[in-house]
Amino acid sequence: MPELPEVETIRQYVEQHSAGKTIETVRLLLPRLVKNASPETLIRTLTGVTIENVSRKGKYLFLHVSGNTGLLIHLRMTGSLLYQEQYEPVRGEQIIFSLNEGCLIYRDIRTLGCLWLVPAQGATGISGYDTLGPDGNSPAFTEAYLRDALAKTKRSVKTFLLDQTRVAGLGNIYTDEALFHAHILPQRPCCQISPAECHQLYEAIGMVLNQGLRHGGTTIRNFINGSGKEGENQKFLCVYGREGLPCRTCGTVIAYTKLGGRGTHYCPHCQK
DNA sequence: ACTATCCTGAGT
DNA sequence: ACTCAGGATAGT
Structure with missing residues (x-):
């Protein structure tokens, strides 16, 4: 969670x-x-x-x-x-x-x-x-670091983002959201991601994490904060949990697939 | 790169 | 009754 x-x-x-x-x-x-x-x-x-x-x-x-x-x-x-x-x-x-x-x-x-x-x-x-990597919204996590790390592996970018030793703090929700905002398909091999796409991904990771934080976290099932209250960020999700619903950007139906055993949500039109 | 596994509860 | 779930690790 x-x-x-x-x-x-x-x-x-x-x-x-x-x-x-x-x-x-x-x-x-x-x-x-x-x-x-x-x-x-x-x-x-x-x-x-x-x-x-x-x-x-x-x-x-x-x-x-x-x-x-x-x-x-x-x-x-x-x-x-x-x-x-x-x-x-x-x-x-x-x-x-x-x-x-x-x-x-x-x-x-x-x-x-x-x-x-x-x-x-x-x-x-x-x-x-x-063995944790740098937090995805911290200064230690730089675009150059991300570019170098991506170049070294051919596994899918979604699997990479979930690997806490590469970048820490992303789970299934924020990974899918970051890839949507970066316009990158989750199944893309890391080493095929262009410098321009890496830049978009870097920005998207920081953005979704900070947005989640600003909204007090995402409550899908049973997240509650330190005072027992639910978060608000679920209202701002673009793909996670939205399979079958129209993309907020282009109206295409949000797709769902399994990747590395995890439910994976994406827009087949906005993400390349 | 897969799968099973640790658990409980919600949804179908 | 059965499937699935936001995480991480051990095994194949």
């Missing part, structure tokens, strides 16, 4: 409301969500610490706490992190951190999310995290 804009929306709210507060108790209702520590270790390590800040890299959230410790969180499909002033049970809640003021709740309907206890500085040893 959550891609960069959704995770960043959650990060901002959670950091604003939990930084400087102390974790008084930890209730872990589903221990298998924690991948590299026993329930006892997690609870012992996090009880009594102060939340310093919350950062994000790609789709990972990183809760930095006192004592050179961090809690790394990947929300996968349906995870979310909520802050509440007053504890109120929510559907699918799995971990409850009671703070000296309010509480943080990790909730995850499909329970596919992952949490790891990591050092606050240096490498985490978590494979997906340490």
Whole structure:
């Protein structure tokens, strides 16, 4: 579910409301969500610490706490992190951190999310995290970098954009949207993309991510932000979830196919 | 480059 | 009852 804009929306709210507060108790209702520590270790390590800040890299959230410790969180499909002033049970809640003021709740309907206890500085040893490429809307992600990376591979541009080690933060929704705005078909081999198209793609990636962020994320099924509200960006999607509907630009029916096992949406007229 | 896999819930 | 879902990884 959550891609960069959704995770960043959650990060901002959670950091604003939990930084400087102390974790008084930890209730872990589903221990298998924690991948590299026993329930006892997690609870012992996090009880009594102060939340310093919350950062994000790609789709990972990183809760930095006192004592050179961090809690790394990947929300996968349906995870979310909520802050509440007053504890109120929510559907699918799995971990409850009671703070000296309010509480943080990790909730995850499909329970596919992952949490790891990591050092606050240096490498985490978590494979997906340490190998992340630059965020798609960050200055580290440059057009020259994208052009070089595309030239090196002949796999489809959609598969490339979903590869978090190349560019971080794009999932199935923003990938399809970026390719629409760049006028590039998802199945195009990367090495056949022209410099002009690469420029369009570079601009489109930044644009769709920042637009998603401005609209507080995309809610298709069950994304909710840190305060439990839905995003607004679904109203602005051009292709994702619009198969069979007319293209907003040219009126051609939006097509649907499977690419690398993922549902893929595109306009057969606007995208070449 | 595929497929299966971890899960639950919604839609058909 | 069956298929599908916004992610990532391990296996072939």
